Amino acid sequence: MAGKGSGSAGDVWLRPPTRTAREAPPLSRDRIVEEAIALLDEEGADRLTMRRLAERLGTGSTTLYWHLKTKDDVLDLALDAIFAAVEIPGNDGRDWRAAVTALITGWRAVLLAHPWSAALLGRPMLGPNVLARSEFLYATLVKAGVVEPHLTAAAYGLSNYVIGSALMQATWTARAEQHPGSATGQAARERFRADSDRYPVLAAHGPLAVDGDWDTSFAIGLGWLLDGIQADAAAAGEAPESRSE
Amino acid sequence: MAGKGSGSAGDVWLRPPTRTAREAPPLSRDRIVEEAIALLDEEGADRLTMRRLAERLGTGSTTLYWHLKTKDDVLDLALDAIFAAVEIPGNDGRDWRAAVTALITGWRAVLLAHPWSAALLGRPMLGPNVLARSEFLYATLVKAGVVEPHLTAAAYGLSNYVIGSALMQATWTARAEQHPGSATGQAARERFRADSDRYPVLAAHGPLAVDGDWDTSFAIGLGWLLDGIQADAAAAGEAPESRSE
């Protein structure tokens, strides 16, 4: 009647839920990714090691390899996961331009909220969150009347623009918080001042001289792209058969 | 009168130039960078290690650290070095648009010629080659009559666009050559076919479905940006004081 050697019947309710007294959920792929994102946000990309990640999860580093094949998996999953926060506009709207703007703006916001993501943009993004948003972008453009070759160019151009923007902005601002003294921007600023004879225009009007508003610059450039897309879509709609203009 | 123990007077001309019979130049920062670029071009970014680089140079790995402080130095120097190949258009021209197009196109060509560079774009680019070309870009735009806030937006937008383009294209084509079988693009293609019900538009019109021409797409998007810049410059020129429109 009595249980095994180590406990009596009903013990289960007295012992902590097996999980070695740790209150954390049983360690799943999702939990690992979630913690990885937290770690990346707090300490940056170069501080993410399997050991440190495991430590934060309260497990051994080797355990992670049961749930994931490689460290790159963590990065790929983390990268896709953050895009879940990009809201997909309701596709009811008539205004494709507003929808695209909302999507791209949200996209950019996520990239900037997680500066480490910029460095990862060089890897194939095939996760469900990314694909769903790409799908929406394409669908919206198609509905707006954008046709090839402008369709590919539009999706491609918009994506490139966001990616480039995030990458550039992350480059010049990311470290400022962590190393206020040796901030990249600060060092660059002094460099320009020193070499202002060699780079006169850059020193006078350069991004670091003007200390421009990233958001405004981004919006202006996005507007240019959308204007172009819109114009070509309209032209294609008016003269479906004749060569444009 | 006789020389040292190991040689007699005039020996210098008989012995190989000290350099332990190796014909290579005496190993300078420049030579290291040059070889690093060759290594990166041939084998990719992840194969660049200090040991391997040293081996190719015929020296010990530690020697490199006399010429450079860290491995990142190698990368930063290599990244800047490749931009020397971007020709700076003569600034005589009246046609700012052609000049900018030439610069941006050359910029892109270099990035694509050295696919490993795309992954490095996340680091501050403050080398002389990059700065000289940025200087030219700004100067050309200023001469074209572009004023703030469009000036910053234009330089920023153009840069972002090239960077993003190169990054994206490198992502989807780079590995195709090295691993023809497991090419990223191929895997993605199959993924789309499998999930074509979930991503219908993407499967039908997506970049991998259309297999679009990167160059054409790039040119179209660049045209949109330039159109926007041109229009705003013209507007600013016509009505310098009144608010635009």
Next chain:
DNA sequence: CAGTGACCGGATCAATGATCCAGTGCTCGA
């Protein structure tokens, strides 16, 4: 000829990604 300083590299360290393999406890069928 001793001394100096530029330059080189073997030995070595610490960090890291990844694997091997021996567990540990739960579940389920007999």
Next chain:
DNA sequence: TCGAGCACTGGATCATTGATCCGGTCACTG
């Protein structure tokens, strides 16, 4: 009730890599 199997864990361990220590080599100088 029990034992086989499975999901899951982690200590020990390896190879690789960036970086440093420190002792060497060689030309040149006074």
